[in-house]
Amino acid sequence: MNILQINASARREGANSTRVANDITARLLAANPGAGLTLRDLAVTPHPMLDEAALGALFTPADQRSAEQAARVALDDALIAQIQAHDTIVLGVPMYNFGVPVQLKSWIDAIARVGVTFRYSASGPEGLLKGKKVYVALARGGMYRDTAADSQVPYLRSVLGFLGMTNVSFIYAEGLAMGPDAVEKGLAQAHADLDAVLG
């Protein structure tokens, strides 16, 4: 087992999503002594967003790129190589304004590369990041589990599945802003989910 943990909270310290992601990773390491672990904290090293310059670099043939364009594409290449090299992915994901943090969206924009992490064939799209297990630690102020207002889970299922990562388990820490005991209760729920997923 080779674990890649991605922390997507904008907070370096005190993030609930990171706390739950850390718990998932700790359980995996305890059950799989000798497993490798790579940590990428997107608050510490945020990936640049997919802007016009980045698109221009990606759509310029490699042998015609400027040094600046080559450097920009290399940043994405590094994230692709990193996820390719790991078989177990742990994502810490807060809810921000009903969506995923921009830091996570930029990471997803970097790893989604036609011909590399997905391709189209006559029978439709095919994800190329296969054989991975993904655990997603969700942290929310309110309660959205299994409701139409939860846009994060369907989005993450779609995009991860599109890239070939179809084995995804979601761990919910919810209601974290709802009263004095909220964080404790939300984390207890997450631990119950984790018990159910990891046994």
Ligand SMILES: Cc1cc2nc3c(=O)[nH]c(=O)nc-3n(C[C@H](O)[C@H](O)[C@H](O)COP(=O)(O)O)c2cc1C
């Ligand atoms: C900018 C911002 C936007 C948020 N938007 C939502 C939201 O739409 N729904 C929700 O339930 N909680 C929302 N929250 C609460 C967070 O999801 C909650 O505080 C969570 O613990 C944040 O993750 P973190 O602790 O890992 O940083 C928001 C918090 C912030 C700071």
